[in-house]
Amino acid sequence: MLNNKRILVTGGAGFIGANLIMRLIKDYSGISIISIDNVNDYYDVELKDFRLKQIDALIKERKDVSYRFIRDTICNKQVIEDLFKEYQPEIVVNLAAQAGVRYSIENPQAYIDSNLIGFYNILEACRYSYNKKNENSTYQGVEHLVYASSSSVYGSNKKVPYSTDDKVDNPVSLYAATKKSNELMAHAYSKLYNIPSTGLRFFTVYGPAGRPDMAYFGFTNKLIKGDKIKIFNYGNCKRDFTYIDDIVEGIIRVMAGAPKRQIGEDGLPVPPYAVYNIGNQNPENLLDFVNILQEELVRAGVLPDNYDFDAHKELVPMQPGDVPVTYADCQPLLDNYGYKPSTSLREGLRQFAEWYKEFYC
Template identity: 50%
Template sequence: MKILVTGAAGFIGNELAIALCKKGHKVVGIDNLNNYYTPQLKKDRLARLSSQPLFEFIEISIENRAAMEGLEQEHKFDRIYHLAAQAGVRYSIENPAAYIDSNLVGFGNILELARKQSVQHLIYASSSSVYGENKVQPFSEHHAVDHPVSLYAATKKANEVMAHSYSHLYNIPTTGLRFFTVYGPWGRPDMAPFLFTKAILSDEPIKVFNQGNMLRDFTYIDDIVNGVLQSGDLPPIETKQVDTDNQEQKRSPASSNAPYRVLNIGNSNPVKLMDFIEAIEEASGKQAAKKYMDMQPGDVPVTYANTTLLQELTGYNPSMDIKKGISNTVDWYRKYYQI
């Protein structure tokens, strides 16, 4: 099978490309290596694929329509895993244009590629951020997601709606995966696990937002990749009607006659922020100096995934303990930065 992985130099995309190559698939990875965070980390991730004869990397921005049309003419894909996006909740307040370009225009180009090539399955990254001001826990795909609190979240909600239109109009199987706080070795430098580890090992204070009253459904990268692979092998199918006696599901945004689905992919075990910090302190062998802050704009106090749909579909069963996962992450950080 020939597979396109967008965002192949990114955290999840890179790990996914490695896993797909190990399964014997031909993988074309694309990325624009932008400077949202240091491109060197992205290049070093790509270097991990240098020994994979089944992998080919092409530097492309997905919002570049001409370049994407050229990619479509050069390669025929059976499946697309779309992980490329402008990430980050807070950066979307500072630079909204980047999110419009990559997450909306770029996603439109991905949908067109999927349509023109009649791919067997398009799997794309959504986000737990779409739940926005939802107060019902745990977050379920059956809940409405109409009140995002950041432009980033709004673009991910838009991706789901755009994907549904293509599934409906062109019978393209699409699966949107709502990721919940992914962490682990080779992670993103703008996320809390990396920021806290860097600060603690450098004897610098860490910023603890909302006075530490936060819960996050931290999900280890290996568990995420397993879930992505499992869901990718099971494309949704078109149905004549939504046949269920469950009134919630009849009204659910997750239900559709089109070959379309959205799935939560998380750990279903939210961790208190202070316990998470304690795990990093333990793995680092250092105490953190803490600077307590108010909640940041665009942030939410709790993320908590209901993963019943993914479990029923694939048998998904995340297994990484938070302390072991953090220990692995800190060990990688020390090795990578030679500390």
């Protein structure tokens, strides 16, 4: 279904974006991939450069796949308009966003710029892709817009597992509010302009070359230095950790299955719109997670066998914007796409620990 498609991936130097691009290059023929990322310094730029080099190495092996990387921001409307005009993408995967709950308290402007204005630019470009500017062109416009939402939209909902049928009108961070706004904006554009769109609520994505601001990566960096790691809510947090390969598999299946365009009884389009959770459906206690992480770091040789973990743990209260539990109901993803993430936490952290040893140690 994805062979020979023109695919735009925003946030292409990011953790999920880069892994998605690498999977597309490996598994599909005749595709043209356009990637845009401003490669900002929210976290270590060397990691982003590492991912881009991995992509460059892969693309050299594939003669039937084209790839173009644009170092710019989706906040620049003219850049997005020009990109759509030149490359005419058939599938758009919007992964560019300012991530992180706590950083949204420190730097809210970044979230307005990237998550709201940037996403608006993408929606507008999708909208105008249906206007034929060249009668000789076979381009019919964007067939499917897939975009990143987040488990953060569930806020402090007490009902678990979290279902996409749940009401999510009580965000506890600006980051969550922008992601919920993305879903509302996409719905409006799907209704008004018949744009097939699917939002994906990701649950705590982790793996090799991931984001250093995530707990597993930050803990490892601190333990290497001999610093104490802070375990929030006194260890009484649960997270539905989802391995990067599982996330990518979910995205690819969704990309190939756009919501159907239909006309309602009023003669107007029924919004071709959907939202899915992608999570492991198995929330792990934070203390258990830390224990598995330390065992895998020792196994990989990142830390010595006699490392005193107890001396480097500090139990602290919950932080503003955090939630005590994330837990995904992924039954709709299974029903509609035949897919459910399955990588165990130990297996995923083992892959991370081995990568960390090679990359840093």
